[in-house]
Amino acid sequence: MGATERFDQVQASAQPVRASPSGASHVFHRHLRQSYPVAAAGDGPYLIDDQGRRYLDGSGGAAVSCLGHSHPEVIAAVQAQVQKLAYAHTSFMTSEGAEALADDLVAHAPAGLQRVYFVSGGSEAMEAALKMAVQYHAECGQPQRNRIIARWQSYHGNTLGALSAGGNRWRRAQFASLLLPITHIDECHPYRHQLPGESLYDYGQRAANLLEAEILRLGPDTVAAFVAEPVVGATLGAVAAAPGYLARIREICDRYGVLLILDEVMCGMGRTGTLHACEHDGVVPDLLAVAKGLGAGYQPIGALLVQERIWEAIRAGSGFFQHGHTYLGHPVACAAALAVQPVIRSLLPQVQALGQHLGISLKDALGDHPNVGDIRGRGLFWGLELVADRTSKQPLPSAQKTHARIKQAAIQRGLLCYPMGGTVDGENGDHVLLAPPFVCSTAHIDELVDKLRGAIHDVLPA
Numbered sequence: 001m002g003a004t005e006r007f008d009q010v011q012a013s014a015q016p017v018r019a020s021p022s023g024a025s026h027v028f029h030r031h032l033r034q035s036y037p038v039a040a041a042g043d044g045p046y047l048i049d050d051q052g053r054r055y056l057d058g059s060g061g062a063a064v065s066c067l068g069h070s071h072p073e074v075i076a077a078v079q080a081q082v083q084k085l086a087y088a089h090t091s092f093m094t095s096e097g098a099e100a101l102a103d104d105l106v107a108h109a110p111a112g113l114q115r116v117y118f119v120s121g122g123s124e125a126m127e128a129a130l131k132m133a134v135q136y137h138a139e140c141g142q143p144q145r146n147r148i149i150a151r152w153q154s155y156h157g158n159t160l161g162a163l164s165a166g167g168n169r170w171r172r173a174q175f176a177s178l179l180l181p182i183t184h185i186d187e188c189h190p191y192r193h194q195l196p197g198e199s200l201y202d203y204g205q206r207a208a209n210l211l212e213a214e215i216l217r218l219g220p221d222t223v224a225a226f227v228a229e230p231v232v233g234a235t236l237g238a239v240a241a242a243p244g245y246l247a248r249i250r251e252i253c254d255r256y257g258v259l260l261i262l263d264e265v266m267c268g269m270g271r272t273g274t275l276h277a278c279e280h281d282g283v284v285p286d287l288l289a290v291a292k293g294l295g296a297g298y299q300p301i302g303a304l305l306v307q308e309r310i311w312e313a314i315r316a317g318s319g320f321f322q323h324g325h326t327y328l329g330h331p332v333a334c335a336a337a338l339a340v341q342p343v344i345r346s347l348l349p350q351v352q353a354l355g356q357h358l359g360i361s362l363k364d365a366l367g368d369h370p371n372v373g374d375i376r377g378r379g380l381f382w383g384l385e386l387v388a389d390r391t392s393k394q395p396l397p398s399a400q401k402t403h404a405r406i407k408q409a410a411i412q413r414g415l416l417c418y419p420m421g422g423t424v425d426g427e428n429g430d431h432v433l434l435a436p437p438f439v440c441s442t443a444h445i446d447e448l449v450d451k452l453r454g455a456i457h458d459v460l461p462a
Contacts (some may be wrong), residue, residue, distance in 0.1 A: 136224075262278050
């Protein structure tokens, strides 16, 4: 069934509904004083609302819909699986889909990542990573290793453990009394922290050495793990680690027996042009969290890829990972993700080529705008940092909510993108994150850039 037929079917079966401040909708929406259009159908990289208006999905939702909204092989896989088996609890049985997906992920994973723990999404994957790191050390006879180190201006999810690891001060503030005592070091952000005359490599080494200093401050035998995104997404806007940074981080973790957890929930599964973002840096983590693009939005699924020695330590010790969720290893979700994997791998050259085109086009269109301070990215993962002054890099006044205004201006132009505030310190700073589907054409990329340029000029006239 094509997008037009799906839209006609929706139109025939339901009346248009709008969430509104007056409470017309019974859904508890994210923003309670905002109206939402109703997504009725999808067509490749476009979403279609119940009025028939098309929106180019320039951020893949939240970097989720990497294959667009109507991929026939994935749809067929979901339909076939649900006809055979809808659900089996993993305390009783495994499933063909989970076993096959784990085999496929391991076959294409960085060296040593030989086991896969399935969950329903990114926050769950990070919760599992934190717990597994602590349990691993306990199984190895070091229960005192229970401290986690993370980075400021990171985002690892909204469950309490993941939120504790995250370094976005605005997200943390409301729930500070509930958070775990996870410590944070400065993020690796060359645009903001590289010193005049300092090479990019030297800056990366200086930023990485903050981890060693924090390990020594806490006591090396108390630290279980360090958590980082190879390319920071939501809170910084596609900021990749400086060259040599992650390699130095890996050295420090190995020196002190600290596990390295890499969060590739947003930047992984082909988004940056390699299947796993850490491949670009030649670094292999101990625990690797993936989600979003793993199922391409066709089913909610996440996974934690685990080094064999961690699995072996738990198997030889208690024999039981003291953790679990109702829907982990869900057969239909696994079937969808299994169908997604070969498509993603086949599209990696296209992601690289389209990413180059997107980067060049963004710089051509907006590189001279007085409020665009930095344009950065890798693959089909790009960010624009907005400033009040390009020379001083002073952020725009937070009270202006520039990111929110750009989001609405883009929607009016038929573009969905991912603007965020708090780029600099959790309160100040604005950026726009782009993560278009891998199935885009160059014409779609040109449309994205043209509509984004228009939206930014609507809000910030040059």
